Amino acid sequence: MNKNGIVAVVVVITAVVLVGLWVMRSGQNRPGGRQFDCAAPPSAPANLTYSKDGETVTGTWTAPAGENPPTTYVIEVGSQAGLNNQGTYVVPATQTSFGRPTPAGTYFVRVYSRNACGTSPASNEVSFSVP
Numbered sequence: 001m002n003k004n005g006i007v008a009v010v011v012v013i014t015a016v017v018l019v020g021l022w023v024m025r026s027g028q029n030r031p032g033g034r035q036f037d038c039a040a041p042p043s044a045p046a047n048l049t050y051s052k053d054g055e056t057v058t059g060t061w062t063a064p065a066g067e068n069p070p071t072t073y074v075i076e077v078g079s080q081a082g083l084n085n086q087g088t089y090v091v092p093a094t095q096t097s098f099g100r101p102t103p104a105g106t107y108f109v110r111v112y113s114r115n116a117c118g119t120s121p122a123s124n125e126v127s128f129s130v131p
Contacts, residue, residue, distance in 0.1 A: 038068040038069075038115045038116055038117040039067070039068060039117065040068050040117050040118070041068065041113070041114070041115060041117050041118030041119055041120050042064050042066060042068045042069060042070040042113035042114070042115050042120050043064035043065065043066050043068075043113065043120055044064060044112070044113060044120040044121045044122060044123050045061040045062060045063060045064055045070075045073065045096075045111045045112070045113055045120070045123040046061065046062045046064065046123060046124070047061060047062040047123075047124070048060070048061045048109070048110065048111055048123045048124050048125070048126050049061075049126065050109065050126050050128055052128070052130070055101045055102060055103075055130070056099050056100065056101050056102070057099060057100070057102040057107075057128065057130065058097055058098065058099030059075065059097060059098050059099070059109055059111065059126070060096060060097040061073075061096055061097070061111050061123055062096065063093070063096055063113075064113050064120065068115060068117065069093065069115065070093045070113035070114055070115050070120070071092070071093050071114065071115045071116065072090050072091065072092055072093055072113075072114045072115075073090070073091050073092075073093060073095065073096075073098075073111050073112065073113060073114070074088060074089070074090055074111065074112040074114055074119065075087075075088070075089040075090075075091065075098050075109065075110075075111050076088050076109070076110055076111075076112070076122075077089075077107055077108070077109050078107070078108045078109075079105065079106065079107070079108070080108060081108050081125060081127070082108070082125070083108065086105075086107060093113075102130050103130065104130050104131060105129070105130060106127065106128070106129045106130075107127065107128055107129075107130070108125055108126070108127045109125065109126050109127070109128075110122040110123050110124070110125040110126075111123040
């Protein structure tokens, strides 16, 4: 195959991919078309608080209101404000709390809402120490 033939094949493959993506996205409102459950990322969770029971620390938050509900929450834990170096946990949107045994240390925690359209800004950040 010569150079023009290769270019023609690449153009055809690119066109097929782009048309396929357009059909998938434009079909979201047609019966039988792909349905998206959102138009935008959800709002941030609110009122993040924590409680301690022995070695277990549990964070609780309020689900965001709005037309774009979350499908999951992402919990980030760091050793300093804004860091995510101690763990990332994903829970379904049916949960508005998350607990686990926590070793001694100081922790900073925040929660994000997520859906098919994206991720929210962070909730308020809470910090606590476990002796």
